[in-house]
Amino acid sequence: MIRAKGQNVDLARLSQVLDSYLDNLRHFAEGGNSKLVEATKLNTLGTEFLNQGDYARAEPLLRNALAIREKALGQEDLYVATSMNNLAVLLKRKGNYTGASQLYRRALAIREKVLGSDHPDVALSLNNLGELLRQTGDFDGAQALLLRALAIWEKTQGNYPELGLTLNNLALVLRQKGNLDRAESLHRRALSVRGKALGADHPDVAQSLNNLGMLLQYRKNYAKAEPLLRRALAIREKAFGAEHPDVANSLNNLALLLQNESNFKDAEPLCRRSLAIQEKVLGSNHPEVATSLNNLALSLSNKGDYAAAEQLLQRALTIDESALGLDHPATKLARENLAAIRTESRRR
Numbered sequence: 001m002i003r004a005k006g007q008n009v010d011l012a013r014l015s016q017v018l019d020s021y022l023d024n025l026r027h028f029a030e031g032g033n034s035k036l037v038e039a040t041k042l043n044t045l046g047t048e049f050l051n052q053g054d055y056a057r058a059e060p061l062l063r064n065a066l067a068i069r070e071k072a073l074g075q076e077d078l079y080v081a082t083s084m085n086n087l088a089v090l091l092k093r094k095g096n097y098t099g100a101s102q103l104y105r106r107a108l109a110i111r112e113k114v115l116g117s118d119h120p121d122v123a124l125s126l127n128n129l130g131e132l133l134r135q136t137g138d139f140d141g142a143q144a145l146l147l148r149a150l151a152i153w154e155k156t157q158g159n160y161p162e163l164g165l166t167l168n169n170l171a172l173v174l175r176q177k178g179n180l181d182r183a184e185s186l187h188r189r190a191l192s193v194r195g196k197a198l199g200a201d202h203p204d205v206a207q208s209l210n211n212l213g214m215l216l217q218y219r220k221n222y223a224k225a226e227p228l229l230r231r232a233l234a235i236r237e238k239a240f241g242a243e244h245p246d247v248a249n250s251l252n253n254l255a256l257l258l259q260n261e262s263n264f265k266d267a268e269p270l271c272r273r274s275l276a277i278q279e280k281v282l283g284s285n286h287p288e289v290a291t292s293l294n295n296l297a298l299s300l301s302n303k304g305d306y307a308a309a310e311q312l313l314q315r316a317l318t319i320d321e322s323a324l325g326l327d328h329p330a331t332k333l334a335r336e337n338l339a340a341i342r343t344e345s346r347r348r
Contacts, residue, residue, distance in 0.1 A: 036079075039068035043083060050090050053244040053281055059094075062087045078121070081110040085128065093245065095286040095323050097136050104129040123152035124162060131169045137328040139177050146170040161204060164193035168208055175215055176329070184219075187212040203246065206235035210250055217257050229254045245288065248277035252292050259295065264302040271296035287330065290319040294334060297341065306345035313338040 046061030066083035073080055088103035108125035115121055130145035146169055153163040171186035191208035198204055213228030233250035240247055255270035275292040282288055293316040297309040317338055320331040 033072055035068050035072055039065045039072070039079075039083070042068070043086060046090075047086055050086070050093075053240060053246070055090060055094055055281065058090055059087075062090055076110050076113065078110065078114055081107040081114075081121075081125075084110075085125065088128065088132075092132055092135070094282065095288075097132060097323070100132055101129070101136075104132060118152050118155065120152060120156050120162065123149040123156075123166070126152070127162070127166045127169060130173075134169065134173050134176070136324065139173050143170070143173045143177070146173060161194060161197050164190045164197065164204065164208065167193065168211060171215075172211060175218070180215065180219060184212070184215055187215055201235055201238070203236060203239045206232040206239070206246070206250075209235070210253060213257075214253055217253075217260065220260075222257060222261055226254075226257055229257055243277050243280065245278065245281050248274040248281075248288070248292070251277070252288075252295060255295055255299075259298055259302075264299045268296070268299040271299055285319050285322065287320060287323045290316040290323075290330065290334065293319075294337060297337070301341055301344065306341060310338065310341050310345065313341055 042061045042065035046058045046065060049055075049058035049061065062083065066080070066087055069077065069080045069083050084103040084107040088100040088107065091097075091103065092100035104125065108122065108129060111119065111122045111125050126145045126149035130142045130149065133139075133142035133145065146166055149166045150163075150170060153160075153166055167186050167190035171183045171190060174180075174186065175183040187208060191205065191212060194202065194204045194208050209228045210232035213225045213232065216222075216225035216228065229250065233247070233254060236244065236246045236250050251270045251274035255267040255274065258264070258267035258270070271292060275289065275296060278286060278289045278292055293312045297312040297316070300306075300312070301309040313334065317331070317334040320328065320334045324331050
């Protein structure tokens with residue numbers, strides 16, 4: 001039996017972001033370093049493209065911002081650390097985990113040296129590196145960093161977005177380590193913190209809804225999981241449009257729920273839509289593409305199309321082995337699913 005894997009540029013928005021920075025940029029340009037002003041502009045634009053899921057436009061802007069800041073400010077400046085962090089976020093989303101890890105670690109080292117070990121910016125770096133370790137299968141390493149980040153957030157402030165982010169990421173680690181009760185408690189707390197700080201329709205709230213829904217789905221509480229997943233999808237489509245990676249993630253997770261309810265007919269078009277978005281935005285060799293390939297194969301195998309399902313699973317395994325390594329949980333699952341479909345095919 002195959003097991004499932006869970007998980008347009010807004011020009012008006014860009015104009016608003018740029019307008020909000022124009023006065024400050026002019027102010028700094030009057031007596032400051034024009035190159036650093038340019039780096040600020042590049043970083044702002046790159047970050048906005050990153051948030052909108054346009055990674056192709058974001059990457060050169062963020063790389064140029066980092067290069068300018070390193071040249072002008074040296075290797076141990078906080079603005080340099082910020083640029084490193086932002087570029088690392090992009091690389092992680094593109095599946096370049098090695099490059100992201102290097103930048104996250106450098107940013108963390110700078111912030112700890114300049115700000116001390118208990119500063120909120122240090123907590124942000126700990127959070128980001130911890131989440132990367134989770135995605136690459138180092139759950140113990142991830143938990144240690146996220147607990148450090150959580151202690152800083154709780155000591156420095158109260159209910160605010162960064163606290164919600166770390167609660168969310170720690171809950172994901174605990175879920176993958178099998179501590180489901182604690183994971184659910186943290187997901188619910190993260191949802192509450194984010195809802196109060198950001199409002200009910202914010203994309204970060206959608207992330208918490210999605211992840212709580214996935215945990216409930218894992219616990220086979222499908223009736224409570226489905227409205228959370230559908231609400232997360234609606235928020236993301238409204239916030240980002242139809243072709244954003246987060247929309248693809250929600251489509252994939254809703255498809256997984258339908259598959260678990262044996263509704264393979266309705267799950268298949270969601271899997272195909274998710275896959276199309278991911279291949280367009282992330283490229284054909286991203287781990288998220290492997291996830292959608294895996295789940296589409298589940299729907300096809302249920303229809304008896306074992307040959308097509310086997311092709312998809314072989315491709316998913318190749319992606320996971322290359323991007324995540326031979327021993328990552330996602331790679332092991334892809335390998336198991338491919339073996340299962342081959343066994344099932346021989347029986348027919």
